[in-house]
Amino acid sequence: MLNFLIARLSLSLPTWRTTQLGFLHHNASFFRYSFSSVANLSQSNQPEKNGGGNFSFTVSYLMNSFGMPAEIAGKLSKWVELKDPDKHDSVLSLFRNYGFSDTQIYRTVRSFPHVLLLNPEHTLSPKLKYLHSVGFSPSEIPGLVSSNPTLLIFSLEKRIIPHYEALKGVLGDDWKVRKCLKNSRWNACSYGVMNIVPNVKVLRDEGVPQSSVFTLLSRGANIAFMNQSKFVECVNSVKEIGIEPFTRVFVDALVVITMLNKSTWELKLDIFERCGWSRDVTLLAFSKVPRIMFFSEQKITSNMKFFVDEMELRLEDIAGCPTILGYSLKQRIIPRWSVVKILKTKGLIKEHVSLNSVIIMSEKRFQENFVIKFQESVPQLLELYSGSRELRPLPEFPTLAVS
Template structure:
């Protein structure tokens, strides 16, 4: 709990101006001069306004825990000369589990929150989030990191956004998933962005499942300005993607982040590893995210698979999702196991990359390690030694 020595009675103005800094010692905030921190901004304020400014700075320091510099900046956005309303706001936060540091962060990012009506303005927003399933700990974390939610109008922005998301996603669980991925989804202009974007997808034949996948997994893509969204959707359609498939959504979210020149540059880069443009485009259609990998990541992965392991480059184009896999935690350990099995002729020499790189950890261990333990007892040790994380695996 914040504790402070200064009285809530205002000090004479001439004294308060030299007592705005503080340091925390033995649990108390000690008032001190902050000539090295800065001065109150010069202004033509009348004495009453100056008193409000000084009181606000002192309160922000002593009751909200803001550093002097931050308090001075915050006081330019909020002025008050009585502690009643700010105290009620701080009490609401504390009653709902916010720590002093979290409260300080909220006030620093959004000082006007101190003048909000706790019961009529703040609490209803908290209750709305709880109603869709946001847990207490999640609520505290989300609101502390995104205090701009407190300044959004409940009836004109938050509730309409929630209602629209619910109409598209049908269940609160998916609305909650969307909100967690992008809290700003509750601030979107659903009338001019999300609604026409979703209407376009429906017009093209995208099923509810595909639309739901876009909104819940890539909210910023769904909330893109409509003109840009239309442009990218048409580009994806021209490339031959099927709107009924999930990969259609993946292509949209990738191209929303990439300019056409950037995409062309990445296609050219894959040529260095033996892919023709048609092969690269085919790989993009199988797994659009392969175009988001950095050139450094592509180089390291292809160098290992092609030059060190000897896998044909064309085979990798058939399973482009392996480009995005961790080289240290998946590709190298699993390839090391498979190389031993190939050398001992325990697996076919035409084994496809996807059969051992894409499966889950449990399935890989069952099919390529446990299955051959009697024939190659050292397989598990080889696999564990190659794992960069150093985690030991029980089988």
């Protein structure tokens, strides 16, 4: 069964995307940039200055209008060249008129700097008006666009409207489509619309409930638009693992299967095998929590090592509740284990307390049941717990200059 599954998983996304993404060659610079790591922006070199020792107009505009650090503005200047401040200012004015906050404009421009080159009247405004016409409220549109700036690259008539109507055809009403698009990505517009109806029929014929179809479209609408033969192959792969189509986890597994090619799948199987799981055990864990295949090697190995060496969990315990692999070692697992160890040492809790439950339990419940409850007995417990958690500060976004 495993060999058959691996054969099924011999997917190459670029192969089935090529025929449907030819038009993107015209926008190659945007897509090369948009998939670059945001972290790389902060790590890039300082922008070059012109002969007079000043920053280029592009860098200066981004710094002055958005408060961008020089290194980030310099990185963006390699992908877009700004020349007309009046035109760029008119784009910002349009966004402000539609209720975009400074933070939302900043995020949009940083993710998609080419937006400053688009015609606000003929290119941007019709798309924003269309979103409003299908029911997105004025307060929803800025959030939708700033989190999905890819939307702005696609033709309204040739891509956005046909894909919206295609989704509506299988989901039934505008509310569901809006909810789907708020949770999903507009990269579904990269694909042709002809496959979604037969692909959804495949799911329904297999017994996948409509609620799960909606979940799939919400998490990755592009999957439903993919080549039908490849889609059927992916559906069969999930079935071969033993996951029943009527279960909620089926579409979760389908999302993972469609996104991993054979080499990546094999790599993840090898990683878990090195940690002590057989391939059958890994597939069993996958059938419970498919997203474990998205975890990095460092996360898998460090968490597994801590569970086994420090918490003395058995490998079968971890496989029985693989969701614990997804939690942060520094933010959640180690701090909670430190509290539990103290309480067990002092005899304040049972020796065989469910460690899985301790990890999965909500933050509020954990603090109530294991920290606040024992503050009188162990006064330093809250301080210990708070201090051991490496809390990350929220990102700050600069205030944009008003033209």
